[in-house]
Amino acid sequence: MKYLIWLVVLLAVVVWFQRAKKSMLAGNDAAADARPESGIPRPKAGGTRRSAEPGAETMVQCAHCGIHFPVSEAVVHASGALYCSEEHRRLASF
Numbered sequence: 001m002k003y004l005i006w007l008v009v010l011l012a013v014v015v016w017f018q019r020a021k022k023s024m025l026a027g028n029d030a031a032a033d034a035r036p037e038s039g040i041p042r043p044k045a046g047g048t049r050r051s052a053e054p055g056a057e058t059m060v061q062c063a064h065c066g067i068h069f070p071v072s073e074a075v076v077h078a079s080g081a082l083y084c085s086e087e088h089r090r091l092a093s094f
């Protein structure tokens, strides 16, 4: 029974360590992106990371109907206002 408890504790430590290592690697990526003089040619990590978690995208509000939608789907008016669709951009311009 005593060994079982130690086994669970060891497993928890291993899981925690792997998570810490993963977040540490992510932190290093961000630091490398901030320092272009590091000399390591790497693609912009932001794009791949964003596609990996679609829920993390910035949400904006339509200036016409007030609905919230991902900024990548925004239709931008000449004034800089954001709309959910071409239809609402057109309606708002009147």
Ligand SMILES: [Zn+2]
Residues within 6 Å of the ligand: 062, 063, 064, 065, 066, 067, 083, 084, 085, 088
């Ligand atoms: Zn709208």
